[in-house]
Amino acid sequence: MTPQEIIQCCERQLMLGSPNVGFLIPGKWGKQNTRRLWPGGPEGEIVSEISGRGIYVIFDAKEVMEATKRKMKKFGILESEGKKG
Numbered sequence: 001m002t003p004q005e006i007i008q009c010c011e012r013q014l015m016l017g018s019p020n021v022g023f024l025i026p027g028k029w030g031k032q033n034t035r036r037l038w039p040g041g042p043e044g045e046i047v048s049e050i051s052g053r054g055i056y057v058i059f060d061a062k063e064v065m066e067a068t069k070r071k072m073k074k075f076g077i078l079e080s081e082g083k084k085g
Contacts, residue, residue, distance in 0.1 A: 003072050010065035021061040022047070026054045042067045 001009075001023070013021045027035065029049040035057050036043050044059035 003068050003077065006068050007065050010061040010068075013061045014065075019061055020058050021064055022056055022058045024050065024054050024056050029055050037064060037067075038071075041071075 006023075010021050013019075023037065023044075025035065025037070029046050033046055034043050035046055035055065037057070037059060042059050042064045044057040046055050046057050048056040050056060
């Protein structure tokens with residue numbers, strides 16, 4: 001999933017009135033009930049483990065969207081998107 005797709009997913013959830021967004025991410029449910037979307041990124045609550053596919057984690061949609069935009073800006077992706085339009 002690209003950063004733009006993550007932002008779109010979060011925006012869609014917020015428009016629907018849901019403060020949460022869920023992602024299936026690689027890994028297994030260990031001792032902790034939380035997982036980060038990326039190292040140092042937003043932390044979410046693991047709600048399910050899907051055998052052979054990963055874990056389903058629920059995050060705060062606004063937090064994920066803002067963190068993704070910050071990360072994109074840090075790498076210069078967000079500015080270039082704005083200059084295209």
